[in-house]
Amino acid sequence: MILFAKQLCSKSLALIFILISFGVHNSWANEPISPIFPAENLDQDKFELGKALFKDTRLSLNNDTSCHTCHDLSMGGGDKLKIRENVATNSPTIFNTSKNFHVGWRGQFESLGHHLGGVLANPKVMGTNWPRAVTSLKADTSFTPKFRKAYQGEISQETIFDAILYFETNLIVPSKFDEYLLGNEQAISQTAKYGYEKFKDYGCISCHQGANVGGNLFQSLGVVAPYMGEDGKYRAKKLRVPSLRNVALTAPYLHDGSVDSLESMIRIMAQYQLGQTLTNTEIRQIKAFLESLNSQIEPAAYE
Amino acid sequence: MNKIKLPLIFVLLSLAIMLAIYGTYNRYSDLKDTMGIQNSIFQVVELRSADAKWNFELNRIHSNNFPHYDLVNQAAKNYQTELQLFLQMSSNIQGPLQNIGVELNRLSKDKQRLMNDYLSDIAITRNSFKFLDTLLFSLHETYQDDDEFLKFLAYAQYQVSIYVALNQNIQLKQHKGYDSCDQCDMDQKKAFNKVNLHLGLLKDKILLSNQAKDDFYNPEHTLLLTLLLDELSMAYIETEAEHKTIQSQILIITTILVITVLALLGFLYWIYRTIEGHRRAGITDPLTGLYNRKKLFENLQPLMDLHHKSGKNLALLFIDLDGFKQINDTHGHDIGDKLLQRISARFNQHVRKQDCIYRIGGDEFVILIKELEALDIAEAIAKEILTKCSRSFKLDDKLCDITLSIGISLFPDHTQTPKQLIRYADEAMYQAKSHGKNQVKTWSES
Numbered sequence: 086m087i088l089f090a091k092q093l094c095s096k097s098l099a100l101i102f103i104l105i106s107f108g109v110h111n112s113w114a115n116e117p118i119s120p121i122f123p124a125e126n127l128d129q130d131k132f133e134l135g136k137a138l139f140k141d142t143r144l145s146l147n148n149d150t151s152c153h154t155c156h157d158l159s160m161g162g163g164d165k166l167k168i169r170e171n172v173a174t175n176s177p178t179i180f181n182t183s184k185n186f187h188v189g190w191r192g193q194f195e196s197l198g199h200h201l202g203g204v205l206a207n208p209k210v211m212g213t214n215w216p217r218a219v220t221s222l223k224a225d226t227s228f229t230p231k232f233r234k235a236y237q238g239e240i241s242q243e244t245i246f247d248a249i250l251y252f253e254t255n256l257i258v259p260s261k262f263d264e265y266l267l268g269n270e271q272a273i274s275q276t277a278k279y280g281y282e283k284f285k286d287y288g289c290i291s292c293h294q295g296a297n298v299g300g301n302l303f304q305s306l307g308v309v310a311p312y313m314g315e316d317g318k319y320r321a322k323k324l325r326v327p328s329l330r331n332v333a334l335t336a337p338y339l340h341d342g343s344v345d346s347l348e349s350m351i352r353i354m355a356q357y358q359l360g361q362t363l364t365n366t367e368i369r370q371i372k373a374f375l376e377s378l379n380s381q382i383e384p385a386a387y388e
Numbered sequence: 389m390n391k392i393k394l395p396l397i398f399v400l401l402s403l404a405i406m407l408a409i410y411g412t413y414n415r416y417s418d419l420k421d422t423m424g425i426q427n428s429i430f431q432v433v434e435l436r437s438a439d440a441k442w443n444f445e446l447n448r449i450h451s452n453n454f455p456h457y458d459l460v461n462q463a464a465k466n467y468q469t470e471l472q473l474f475l476q477m478s479s480n481i482q483g484p485l486q487n488i489g490v491e492l493n494r495l496s497k498d499k500q501r502l503m504n505d506y507l508s509d510i511a512i513t514r515n516s517f518k519f520l521d522t523l524l525f526s527l528h529e530t531y532q533d534d535d536e537f538l539k540f541l542a543y544a545q546y547q548v549s550i551y552v553a554l555n556q557n558i559q560l561k562q563h564k565g566y567d568s569c570d571q572c573d574m575d576q577k578k579a580f581n582k583v584n585l586h587l588g589l590l591k592d593k594i595l596l597s598n599q600a601k602d603d604f605y606n607p608e609h610t611l612l613l614t615l616l617l618d619e620l621s622m623a624y625i626e627t628e629a630e631h632k633t634i635q636s637q638i639l640i641i642t643t644i645l646v647i648t649v650l651a652l653l654g655f656l657y658w659i660y661r662t663i664e665g666h667r668r669a670g671i672t673d674p675l676t677g678l679y680n681r682k683k684l685f686e687n688l689q690p691l692m693d694l695h696h697k698s699g700k701n702l703a704l705l706f707i708d709l710d711g712f713k714q715i716n717d718t719h720g721h722d723i724g725d726k727l728l729q730r731i732s733a734r735f736n737q738h739v740r741k742q743d744c745i746y747r748i749g750g751d752e753f754v755i756l757i758k759e760l761e762a763l764d765i766a767e768a769i770a771k772e773i774l775t776k777c778s779r780s781f782k783l784d785d786k787l788c789d790i791t792l793s794i795g796i797s798l799f800p801d802h803t804q805t806p807k808q809l810i811r812y813a814d815e816a817m818y819q820a821k822s823h824g825k826n827q828v829k830t831w832s833e834s
Contacts, residue, residue, distance in 0.1 A: 097642065115453075115454075116454070117454030117455075117456060119458070156679075184458075184466065186458070186461035186462070190503075286722070288518055288519060290454060291511040291512070291514055291515040292456075292508075294454060294455070294456060294457060295456055295457055295458035295461075296458050297458075301457040301461045302457050302504075302507050302508055302511060303504045303505075303506045303507070303508050304511065304512075305508075308512055309585065309586075309589065322507070327764070327777035359515065359518065359519065360585070360586065363830070376478050386432050
């Protein structure tokens with residue numbers, strides 16, 4: 086019972102500390118978007134191994150698909166396709182995904198691991214044949230030193246899964262806008278700054294907020310007026326509000342990939358979600374802001 | 389010590405020890421684990437603080453101009469993780485706890501779902517307030533001179549105030565206002581519809597979010613968490629009490645065990661001391677376990693004194709085996725020794741309890757028959773022994789026949805001194821031998 090009392094004491098102390106720390110202001114504390122930082126103490130061996138496995142097609146049923154197929158690291162983490170065959174929705178970006186609280190358009194995955202497991206097991210996507218994948222990776226001499234460094238040479242379903250998950254979880258690439266939030270006024274253009282103000286004033290920020298500028302809320306398209314799509318085929322459902330990081334790189338838009346350009350997407354969003362009609366200047370400003378959210382990807386690192 | 393009682397006591401003591409050991413084992417194997425319960429209690433404390441943090445973050449949304457849903461999502465996620473951890477930890481604890489766990493899991497999933505709805509509703513609500521504020525202000529600017537439209541705008545402004553209050557769960561009285569726009573031009577009609585659309589949206593979302601809020605601040609949820617702690621504390625107290633009982637039982641069993649072992653050891657020591665004492669004193673014959681010549685001489689004088697006082701007789705039977713040397717020669721010394729042991733055993737069976745047997749030489753035995761009323765009885769006993777011992781002995785598949793010669797002397801009739809008593813019996817025995825062996829002779833002066 087003494088131990089129990091001790092535990093309670095330390096709990097209440099911790100609570101007081103939390104409450105005190107809320108009073109301390111950070112420079113971005115009053116901004117609805119908080120900056121992201123690259124992963125600290127990154128295990129480079131594990132990360133590189135995960136990246137190699139991310140691109141390895143031997144994990145799929147027919148040796149023709151890898152994670153990279155849909156989440157191309159050189160295309161902002163998406164695939165530029167409307168909807169891939171066999172898959173129900175447009176591929177969202179893989180960058181900074183671990184900052185989302187719901188994974189998948191319907192938010193059906195609670196975590197990245199949950200999503201990875203689901204995708205690998207789904208025969209329509211990857212349909213991994215684990216015994217065959219493990220055997221072929223064991224036979225591949227280029228993987229042996231990587232596994233030795235990261236997992237003491239153990240090549241198994243668990244270590245392969247863990248390496249990919251580690252790569253995905255730590256694939257966090259900040260943008261120019263994060264620099265701006267951290268105090269570098271010159272990091273983004275004046276147009277982008279105006280765009281950010283419009284983004285806040287018109288209320289886009291109500292849903293697209295937080296570290297990932299979205300990804301923590303559910304909303305259906307058509308709050309103000311029902312949205313039927315450009316071709317009248319769009320059916321509104323309550324979906325996860327997507328992250329706007331890398332949005333300029335991951336056209337086409339919406340879960341069915343039915344909108345091609347960022348400009349029209351901004352216009353549609355303003356019209357159907359906010360009941361606003363934007364001028365072309367405003368659209369250009371907001372677009373500049375969204376472009377400043379692009380992860381600063383070094384092409385060499387993710388080729 | 390009686391021959392039968394000795395092994396009986398041994399068996400009883402061993403049984404007691406075995407029973408004590410089995411009892412201890414049985415009680416110990418029944419012990420339940422209190423560590424699991426303790427850890428679960430700590431986990432419930434974690435869970436309650438996670439729940440408080442979740443509710444705190446939910447409330448904090450309204451204190452921020454730009455609410456940041458990452459924080460509340462993180463708090464919800466932490467709570468779910470702690471709950472799963474708790475369910476895992478407490479899966480071994482029996483009782484109503486399991487049902488509470490299942491119920492709590494269901495309510496938490498509901499709360500998560502309702503929170504997601506609530507968040508999407510308040511995102512729209514908060515946005516609509518800002519939007520309407522800007523819209524009404526710009527319309528005011530545009531239609532400053534149109535009194536009729538200004539009345540509508542004022543009414544719309546008043547409606548917004550009602551919804552602001554409603555958002556705080558304060559219900560203001562609704563008044564009849566301007567809800568039609570008959571004299572409006574096209575632009576005004578457009579503005580009129582837009583304002584009404586957003587007012588309607590606002591009202592819906594506020595009602596929905598209030599509903600969701602009521603649902604996810606489910607008092608049952610808090611109640612279950614409290615109940616969980618009560619149940620766990622109860623389980624802990626019960627198990628602890630059981631442990632106390634078992635501990636005291638084990639203490640008693642152990643005490644009995646120790647006492648039994650000590651008694652057993654003491655008993656063994658006592659037996660050892662007795663045997664050792666006899667051996668040291670040199671009064672027993674190692675081969676047959678009977679008293680020896682030394683003991684006879686020690687005993688005889690006190691016995692005589694005793695019989696002198698009581699006025700009763702004491703008979704001394706001097707027994708010698710006939711032809712024992714022959715048996716030794718034909719069958720070997722081993723058989724001879726065994727024969728002596730067997731004969732001793734037969735003597736033991738046929739004398740009375742109070743009588744004593746001594747082996748005083750190689751094949752010479754003496755039996756003292758105490759508290760004798762008449763000589764006849766001693767002779768009868770001697771004859772009885774003679775008959776019993778004349779039956780063959782079966783030694784190592786060999787049949788040995790042996791006869792005895794017995795001489796009897798009587799105290800106080802024949803003599804008063806120990807030495808004389810023995811000598812007279814000896815003489816009588818020799819008479820028996822010379823008269824053809826296998827018979828009893830009583831000493832007589834001749």
